[in-house]
Amino acid sequence: MDHDTKVTALIMAGKRSGVLDPLAEQAGVSQKAVVPVNGVPMVERVARQVADCPNVGAIRIVAHEPDEIAALPGIAALISAGRLSFAEGKFNLVDSVFSGADEAQFPLLITTADNCLVTGEGYAEFIDKCLAAGAGAAAGLALKENVQLADPVGQKRFYKFRDGEFSNCNMYWIGDEKALNAAEIMREGGQFVKFPSRIIKAFGFLNLIRFRLGTASKEKLFAQVSRRFGFKLVAVELSDGHYAIDVDNQRTLDVTTRILQRREGEAVAG
Template sequence: MTQETKVTALVMAGKRSGVLDPLAEKAGVSQKAVVPVNGVPMVERVVRAVAQCPEVGAIRIVAHEPDEIAALPGVAALIEQGRLTFAEGKFNLVDSVFSGAEGAEFPLLITTADNCLVTPEGYTEFVTKCIAAGADVSAGLARKEDVIAADPVGQKRFYEFRDGGFSNCNMYWIGNRDALGAAEIMRQGGQFMKFPSRIIMAFGLMNLIRFRLGTGSKEKLFEQVSRRFGFKLVPIELSDGHYAIDVDEERSFGVTERILKRREG
């Protein structure tokens, strides 16, 4: 990637087919992505942050119901500028990523519409570290102690490695089109903490054992998975624990809004 090359940002803003999210129902909107948090719809916050990241060029929102999102003022302004377009949300996460990547310029920065606490500086940190690592595929992680310092109940699940506990920040990197196949790791929807069988399917049995016993560092696990898939997978440790707190349900919504009120008043 040269200095002139810009990253394409995919903002995943899909919804479960036939299911109205409880937060959306409470807010009186049709999808979770447009639920206001401290007065601003979630997806608008995320789009604003990636748009202000100097490393990001084009932005694509991957959504099942784009009209409601396109009507948001910040989104509409980027559409008018020709910088933001929509891609069709598919039945599952992986096919939605493939849909968003179709015809896009690489590398890809993938984030989610409920990542309300990630700042432009956070995205810059992630992109810069991915490039420096020469990664084909990366995932952003925050240290357990940093997440707890951000909010004691903001995140409850952590991946335990020999070098500490970490939480996923819902930031992903696909450095080139060939590496797009690594998205198949998420075919079963992720959530590896809840469903260990998914680690076996994605990473292999021995890696599940090492992961569960905490006998290896995160770098070692990613190296082993890299050999399994033939891509260079790199864990990217981020400096701010807030980045691991997203809006999943009522509890994390309250945490996120409380943090945003401190930031914004």
């Protein structure tokens, strides 16, 4: 695999069955993915940045309600250009990933529709580092100090390793079909800090102990997990702490809006 490889990007834009997200309800839309942030719907922002990444070829949005998303101007333009298509969202994140990966060209970049602060350059950095590491699967992480430099309250959950504390950037890599099994790591949202039993299921009991005690570096822990899975699983440290801040609730919506207003200026109504 070389650095001219074109990656298929999966943008996860599903919704919880039967539940209207509070941010969507507040914005008067039917799903969180189309909630505007500084005037632009979240999924449209992400699709634009993914499309601007030179490493990305095809783009698939995995969604339960694609029509509302397809009507967005930026999305419609990518559909017309033959760059973007939809895959069916399923009842959980892992099965949705499998749906998006069906007949897709590997490798896969997986991101989420609420990753509003990741730029095309950020996706390119992640892809380049995955390729350079020869990763079968990978997860993007940002150092706590960099995340707090981006915004002191933008992210509150960090994973502790011997070499520092890191936050998940909702960027994942699946190098080939064999490594697609790594999607199990993301089942039920991948909230391992809050639900340690999920680490046991995915990583094994000894790795849970090492993880909870913070006694292993991220590289060593991922190498141990790689042996469990049978392919190379890599922790990719990204340079910009903004990439770990996504839109989960009103607090992070306010943080993300504030950061985007610094970048772009305030949205003009109408």
